[in-house]
Amino acid sequence: MRISFHGAAETVTGSSHLVESGGLRVLIDCGMHQGGHEAEELNHSPWPYEPASLDYLILTHAHIDHSGLVPRLVKEGFRGPILTTPATIDLLGVMLADSAHIQEMESEWQSRKRQRAGLPPIEPLYTVADAERSLLQARPLAYGTPADLGHGVTVTLHDAGHILGSAIVELEAEGRRVVFSGDLGNRGTPIIRDPERLTAADVVVMESTYGDRLHPGKEDRVRELAEAISGTRAHGGNLIIPSFAVGRTQELLYDINLLLEARRISPGRFFIDSPLAISATEIFRRHSECFDDEARKLFADAEDPFHFPGVEYTRTADESKAINNLSGGVIILSASGMCDAGRILHHLKHNLWRPEATILFVGFQAQGTLGRRILDGEKHVRIMGEDIAVKAHVVSIEAFSAHADQAGLLDWIGAFGQNGRRPSRVFLVHGEPTSITTLAGLVHDRLGYPVTAPQPHEGFEI
Numbered sequence: 001m002r003i004s005f006h007g008a009a010e011t012v013t014g015s016s017h018l019v020e021s022g023g024l025r026v027l028i029d030c031g032m033h034q035g036g037h038e039a040e041e042l043n044h045s046p047w048p049y050e051p052a053s054l055d056y057l058i059l060t061h062a063h064i065d066h067s068g069l070v071p072r073l074v075k076e077g078f079r080g081p082i083l084t085t086p087a088t089i090d091l092l093g094v095m096l097a098d099s100a101h102i103q104e105m106e107s108e109w110q111s112r113k114r115q116r117a118g119l120p121p122i123e124p125l126y127t128v129a130d131a132e133r134s135l136l137q138a139r140p141l142a143y144g145t146p147a148d149l150g151h152g153v154t155v156t157l158h159d160a161g162h163i164l165g166s167a168i169v170e171l172e173a174e175g176r177r178v179v180f181s182g183d184l185g186n187r188g189t190p191i192i193r194d195p196e197r198l199t200a201a202d203v204v205v206m207e208s209t210y211g212d213r214l215h216p217g218k219e220d221r222v223r224e225l226a227e228a229i230s231g232t233r234a235h236g237g238n239l240i241i242p243s244f245a246v247g248r249t250q251e252l253l254y255d256i257n258l259l260l261e262a263r264r265i266s267p268g269r270f271f272i273d274s275p276l277a278i279s280a281t282e283i284f285r286r287h288s289e290c291f292d293d294e295a296r297k298l299f300a301d302a303e304d305p306f307h308f309p310g311v312e313y314t315r316t317a318d319e320s321k322a323i324n325n326l327s328g329g330v331i332i333l334s335a336s337g338m339c340d341a342g343r344i345l346h347h348l349k350h351n352l353w354r355p356e357a358t359i360l361f362v363g364f365q366a367q368g369t370l371g372r373r374i375l376d377g378e379k380h381v382r383i384m385g386e387d388i389a390v391k392a393h394v395v396s397i398e399a400f401s402a403h404a405d406q407a408g409l410l411d412w413i414g415a416f417g418q419n420g421r422r423p424s425r426v427f428l429v430h431g432e433p434t435s436i437t438t439l440a441g442l443v444h445d446r447l448g449y450p451v452t453a454p455q456p457h458e459g460f461e462i
């Protein structure tokens with residue numbers, strides 16, 4: 001069996017791993033590279049594998065850095081089934097269409113610029129029609145149900161506890177078991193269950209986003225959120241929360257609902273200003289099979305934690321623009337979470353320069369993104385061609401992370417070997433170099449596993 005690592009090798013985006021066994025070629029994830037111009041150029045580069053030669057694509061979850069190149073893969077020849085959980089298929093329906101829409105807008109803008117310079121137009125990476133076509137190849141696979149891929153290869157998905165429908169992928173081939181962690185969730189994340197701990201594997205491919213950091217606990221998360229909301233109101237400014245449309249927005253709503261019920265914050269106006277987040281919230285409501293006990297109970301009691309007094313969902317552009325005229329204590333959740341596209345740019349443009357406003361980061365900000373620059377303390381940033389001064393308060397709550405922290409990762413990998421099948425090799429992916437190096441040292445010293453951090457496109461016989 002051979003594994004090659006074609007993305008998320010020494011970086012956190014563009015996840016894509018190829019497994020070849022007995023003539024079968026299975027791709028795990030097909031993610032988009034994100035975080036600045038240089039990374040995004042990689043999305044246009046030639047495939048390191050022939051799309052038509054792949055038999056299956058298995059998706060760990062719907063985040064674009066794991067699924068964003070699927071429409072291009074299909075457009076350029078992949079005809080096999082796409083296996084993933086039912087919730088992921090529903091989320092992909094809105095996320096890939098949204099991503100395609102961004103691609104279309106960007107290429108239109110670039111083409112107009114090129115036309116003025118006498119250059120030919122450029123094609124979008126893929127279109128909304130390509131995204132819709134690619135999903136016709138999706139086949140649902142429930143957690144814990146083995147699927148026979150032929151050639152003696154089976155695949156089983158387990159709950160990764162990262163976002164709704166996220167999966168750990170377990171592949172059995174040639175008498176060996178390979179486990180891909182996908183993105184592993186943070187224990188105690190609202191709504192969804194904790195990551196499943198598997199106990200047997202021969203090879204483990206694990207993410208390492210927070211391999212060098214520990215998150216504060218759940219109570220800190222809720223307290224810091226309450227403080228950010230009350231603090232902004234005291235300053236008389238707006239609270240802008242760049243939030244991933246899928247997962248983070250629903251978790252925030254869930255926590256805000258609990259804070260309001262416990263009277264730890266006073267009522268007010270909360271805007272969910274992202275069509276994608278609004279669609280994703282509807283999908284959450286449909287997939288109670290992914291909920292943890294607390295969320296199940298809330299819904300069973302006929303309570304809707306995503307709809308409380310004061311919450312307003314703004315789908316149209318006009319409704320969104322109207323928010324810009326409001327000042328004084330409104331709370332705006334908008335995407336994208338790393339501030340590289342979407343309506344959040346308008347809200348940052350209208351609020352970053354106001355000393356009374358607060359920008360609250362609740363998710364990982366990759367290097368090269370606007371979110372990272374603001375978080376790193378830059379005093380001026382460019383937004384949609386305009387120079388904007390950063391005078392607003394900038395705060396960050398790390399405990400909202402959808403990723404396991406160092407302790408969570410070590411706990412998850414430490415569960416292997418409990419029934420005798422200890423991994424003979426661990427590959428670390430999906431992390432920036434310092435994070436991978438720290439985690440590699442700990443996994444090796446504490447558990448004695450040989451650890452490899454693959455280079456981009458590096459392949460291994462296992």
Ligand SMILES: [Zn+2]
Pocket residue numbers: 061063066162183
């Ligand atoms: Zn993810």
